[in-house]
Amino acid sequence: MDRIFEEIRKLAEIPSYSKHDRFVQGIINSIDEKIIGQDEMLPSVNRLIKELGFSRETIVKGYKDLISRGIVEAKNRLGYFVGNGNTGQTLNVALLMYNLDTFEEQFYRNFRHELGANVQLTPYFHHGNIEIFETILLQIKGKYGMYVVAPIPHPKTKELLETIPRNKFLMFDRFEQLDGEFNHITQEFGDASYAVFSKLAPQIKQFDEFIFYHSANSLDPKEIVDSFKKFLKEFNIKGRIEEEYLPGSVEKGKVYFTLDNFALWQIMRDCKTQKLKPGKDLGVLSHNDEPAKEIIGITTFSADFSNMGKMAGHAVLSKEKIQLTVPMNLFERHTL
Numbered sequence: 001m002d003r004i005f006e007e008i009r010k011l012a013e014i015p016s017y018s019k020h021d022r023f024v025q026g027i028i029n030s031i032d033e034k035i036i037g038q039d040e041m042l043p044s045v046n047r048l049i050k051e052l053g054f055s056r057e058t059i060v061k062g063y064k065d066l067i068s069r070g071i072v073e074a075k076n077r078l079g080y081f082v083g084n085g086n087t088g089q090t091l092n093v094a095l096l097m098y099n100l101d102t103f104e105e106q107f108y109r110n111f112r113h114e115l116g117a118n119v120q121l122t123p124y125f126h127h128g129n130i131e132i133f134e135t136i137l138l139q140i141k142g143k144y145g146m147y148v149v150a151p152i153p154h155p156k157t158k159e160l161l162e163t164i165p166r167n168k169f170l171m172f173d174r175f176e177q178l179d180g181e182f183n184h185i186t187q188e189f190g191d192a193s194y195a196v197f198s199k200l201a202p203q204i205k206q207f208d209e210f211i212f213y214h215s216a217n218s219l220d221p222k223e224i225v226d227s228f229k230k231f232l233k234e235f236n237i238k239g240r241i242e243e244e245y246l247p248g249s250v251e252k253g254k255v256y257f258t259l260d261n262f263a264l265w266q267i268m269r270d271c272k273t274q275k276l277k278p279g280k281d282l283g284v285l286s287h288n289d290e291p292a293k294e295i296i297g298i299t300t301f302s303a304d305f306s307n308m309g310k311m312a313g314h315a316v317l318s319k320e321k322i323q324l325t326v327p328m329n330l331f332e333r334h335t336l
Contacts, residue, residue: 114313210239
């Protein structure tokens with residue numbers, strides 16, 4: 001029993017956890033860590049009050065919460081028992097993503113498939129908004145057995161993610177540094193983007209100018225902006241960054257690079273209208289590969305989101321330690 005109390009006490013280190021949160025999550029952690037197993041008796045309400053100093057109302061409410069989730073059973077006059085020690089069977093996973101763009105849908109589909117039918121998956125979308133991100137995390141804390149999160153580059157992100165128990169946390173997509181070790185399957189944008197630009201330098205130099213459409217208010221990784229500027233300088237290539245693509249402004253002799261699919265399709269439409277052939281009259285480069293870009297033949301560089309989803313699903317089920325930076329792949333097609 002002492003180890004159960006310790007699991008609950010250690011959660012006091014998470015400032016945002018209420019006593020109710022600490023009690024519920026502490027019991028769940030005790031089951032996950034095999035401190036107590038299925039059908040074994042849990043501490044009585046009176047013993048918990050004595051050991052933890054929590055109120056009777058907090059303990060009773062916590063047990064009711066655990067009972068409603070099927071984790072704990074109350075047996076008349078006997079006490080509380082672990083109802084299901086097989087966490088894999090009742091595992092509830094919260095998936096916090098940016099949105100459901102095509103490439104992120106590739107992640108979701110493969111992640112969902114890898115988890116299998118016995119895992120309950122609930123997706124949430126923060127759209128790169130830190131207020132929405134914070135609200136979602138506050139609403140779902142302590143309610144899931146696993147939290148798989150795509151973080152936002154923001155000063156508040158670290159503080160918010162530190163409230164999630166490390167054994168329940170997996171970071172994916174973008175990387176944000178936290179204290180100590182934690183599981184992640186993430187991308188690196190700076191060196192990877194520079195390597196892609198460098199490999200494409202011979203093709204880019206065949207054109208007059210390299211234009212990157214990037215808004216300072218967008219969700220584009222800032223590391224790509226720095227890599228673009230570094231590439232122009234070190235390879236002595238003429239280029240510039242523009243806030244947005246203006247429909248109808250496509251020109252012969254330019255290389256157009258954007259992370260915005262809406263701008264990409266407008267560029268391709270304008271090429272067709274003006275009878276300009278991508279790869280010959282001008283160049284087109286995009287980020288984040290997806291089936292439509294492959295079919296049309298657009299040159300892209302991208303992480304493998306399908307494989308990232310599979311690896312994330314395996315990591316959740318196996319509970320194995322994983323700290324992986326996925327490679328950035330270049331797909332050279334006829335637009336550049």
